[in-house]
Amino acid sequence: MISFLAFSFKRALEGFWRNKVMSLAATVTMILMLILISGLVIVLTGLEAGLRFVEEKVEVQAFLNDGVSAEAVNGLVADVEALPEVASVSYTSKEAGLNAFREQLAAQGKEDLTAVTGVNPIPASLNVKVKDPGVYGDVVKTLEAPRGVVDEVLETQRTADAIVNLSGVLRTIGLVIVVMVGLTVLFIVINTIRMAVMARADEIEIMRLVGASDAFIRWPFIIEGLFVGLLGGAITLGLLSLAGDPIHQVTAQITGELPIGFNEQLTQQLLAAVLGLGVVVGGIGAWISVRTYLIR
Amino acid sequence: MTSSPLRTALRSIVPTRNPIEAPPKPLASPAVVAPLESVATLGRRTAPPEDLALPEARLASLALHDVSKVYPNGKRALADVDLIVPEGDFVFLVGPSGAGKSTLIKLLIRDELPTTGSVFVAGQDVSHLRRRHVPRLRRQIGIVFQDFKLLPRKTVRENVAFALEVTGTPRRMIRSRVDSALALVGLSAQARQLPTTLSGGEMQRTAIARAMVHDPRVIIADEPTGNLDPLISWEIIQLLLRINDLGTTVLMASHNAEVVTALRKRVVALEEGRIIRDEVGGYHREY
Known part of the structure; x- marks a missing residue:
């Protein structure tokens, strides 16, 4: 051998x-x-x-009306979090939204014009991440249910599907x-x-x-x-x-x-x-x- | 070195075969051949295998019975060939090109299988040999070719030793065996040369040493002098005769009319795949 x-x-x-x-x-x-x-x-x-x-970026973004009470927002967050297809819900305040927007402008090398307006044009928002980017379920319906809280739900469903x-x-x-x-x-x-x-x-x-x-x-x-x-x-x-x-x-x-x-x-x-x-x-x-x- | 201690040395290695090989089968005795034959031909042949009852068959080194060979392309190379070569014989195989000499040799070394009939070498039915047993058969046959088939990058000694190395012979046994094989063919002095520096005769003697290094029972030589001039051819024939004297059966295919005629050995003539003449001390017609 x-x-x-x-x-x-x-x-x-x-x-x-x-x-x-x-x-x-x-x-x-x-x-x-x-x-x-x-x-x-x-x-x-x-x-x-x-x-x-x-895919992780795919999320449902709901812009809130200005001046909505904290309880209303918290109630909505709880409702949405209770849905089985939702992974997480995060709240972005007007200020945080503005800062993020400014950073984005700076990164792209564009001039920051937000300082000129005097008021903060960015609405507060709820960002909902779903577990599976293909499955939305009742997220949008739930977000739009309470009157006067949500101004607009960004329609990302099609983008996500694509x-x-x-x-x-x-x-x-x-x-x-x-x-x-x-x-x-x-x-x-x-x-x-x-x-x-x-x-x-x-x-x-x-x-x-x-x-x-x-x-x-x-x-x-x-x-x-x-x-x-x-x-x-x-x-x-x-x-x-x-x-x-x-x-x-x-x-x-x-x-x-x-x-x-x-x-x-x-x-x-x-x-x-x-x-x-x-x-x-x-x-x-x-x-x-x-x-x-x-x-x- | 003189030749007499050499001979005794060679004699002494004859009975002691390589221990890792299978123990040598007894020479084909009727007791061995008969059952093989009956099994091999069971239900296939109507004629009784009475050819094996011939006295020569008892010591047959090579035997072909009713052998025919048809190649896949339809060419019939051998037809109804019956041939018995007793142990220790020296046989010339003659015939024109395409007569079937090479096919016959290929059948004996089991490079090809017969279409019908049986081929026996040293008592073994070659045509029914399992594939994995073929190497063992080949170690009992020394094969010599017209084109020598030496490895150009190995020395004479390495070429001869190669046959032992590739069959798993322990290293300590290789040296002495190669020495005796080289001494037998008279190439001890050229052991370290490369084949390219040798004459044709020396190359063929190297090939014969390689064929002899396994201490085979049979030497099968296919036109061993085909590439050599007459004088060198005689040297090679003399060497094969000496090997035959030492007890090894030799089957030699040849075109060399002069040699075949002069030696007065048994001559088997093939033509168009059939044996047309088989005479002891026969003569060789010019083809």
């Missing part, structure tokens, strides 16, 4: 070094595939985070692209490994003729495939970590204030995915490629 393992590892490394061009081709293809896929994963994670952020639809479509498209690119790349990698194996068809033939068992023929190639996968994965991770900071900056600029972070979890997942995928594709690719020469 030990001599078998030693033999397999020795042959795998020998095979890798003696066919530098093919090994290099396989490794580079592997790296390209892994970069492509991790790029897709990063983009899709960003997209997913963005979509969730937007966003939910859009995010669903985007997720599906993303998944389809990942699967398609993944399969394409898988076949390319397998094909490259197959060429590396074919380059040594003579050797395999001799092994078969002198009575080598299938395991002795197969495992050196599989180990070589695993090695290509591992090497490709390691180089990809190196490149990604080098490119990590610039990517971060670029995405930060694009997404602006959206809280799309590349957190620890994503990094770990990516690490596992890149190495795992490389090793699995390398191993399976070699297995399939050698199989052709074994079946008789």
Whole structure:
């Protein structure tokens, strides 16, 4: 057993070094595939985070009339909070609303004209978050029920529906692209490994003729495939970590204030995915490629 | 090194086979062959397997019974071939290109399966051998080709050792076995050279050393002198004769009329997939 393992590892490394061009081709293809896929994963994670952020923003906003009593407001808040589909209700006073508006103007670099008016034009508001952005239920009806409290309910239902639809479509498209690119790349990698194996068809033939068992023929190639996968994965991770900071900056600029972070979890997942995928594709690719020469 | 201790060394490795291989089956005795034959042909053949009752069959190293081979493309390569090669024999297989020599050899090493009939090598029914038992069969056959099939990046010694390494022979046994095989073919001095630096004859001798390193019962040589000039061809033939003298059965396909005629060994002639002549001490017509 030990001599078998030693033999397999020795042959795998020998095979890798003696066919530098093919090994290099396989490794580079592997790296390209892994970069492509991790790029897709990063983009899709960003997209997913963005979509969730937007979905969370979906809320029912009710502008209150000026001068409504605190009891009336509290009563309304209690009524709305009692609804099963509501996640939370928050009250924004006129002052807080004005401040938020001013901050928004400042962030957009526009001139603040609110100081000129002398009175605060921003109404107080209730912001209702629903648990599922697609399900509103009786929220709007409940808000409009007490007379004279609510001036206007912002009709966000349609917007919310559109966003939910859009995010669903985007997720599906993303998944389809990942699967398609993944399969394409898988076949390319397998094909490259197959060429590396074919380059040594003579050797395999001799092994078969002198009575080598299938395991002795197969495992050196599989180990070589695993090695290509591992090497490709390691180089990809190196490149990604080098490119990590610039990517971060670029995405930060694009997404602006959206809280799309590349957190620890994503990094770990990516690490596992890149190495795992490389090793699995390398191993399976070699297995399939050698199989052709074994079946008789 | 002189040749006499070498011979004794070679003799001494004959009975002690590699322990991780299966224990060698007894030479095909009627007791072994008969049940195999009856199982193999049960309900398939009407003719009784009486050919195996022939005296030669008791020690048959290679045997083909009613073998025909039709390739998937419809080409009939062999038809009704019956052939028995007793243990220790030296047999020439002759015939024009396309007569079926290579197909016959492929059947013996189980590179192809017969369409009908049975093929026996060292008492084993090759045509019904399970796939995973094929490697064990191949270790009992030494195969030599016209194009040598050496690995160009390995030295002579490594090429010979390769056959042992890939069959899981323990490292400590490889060295001595390779040494005796190289000594047998007279290449001890060239052990560290790459095949590209060797002459054609030396390359073929390396291939023969590789074929002999498993201490096979049979050597099957497919046109081993096809790429060599006459003088070197004689060297190779002499080597195969010596190996035959040591007790190994040799089946050699050849086009070389001069050699075949001069040696007065058994000659089996194939034409269009049939055996048209099988004469001990036979003569080889010019094709």
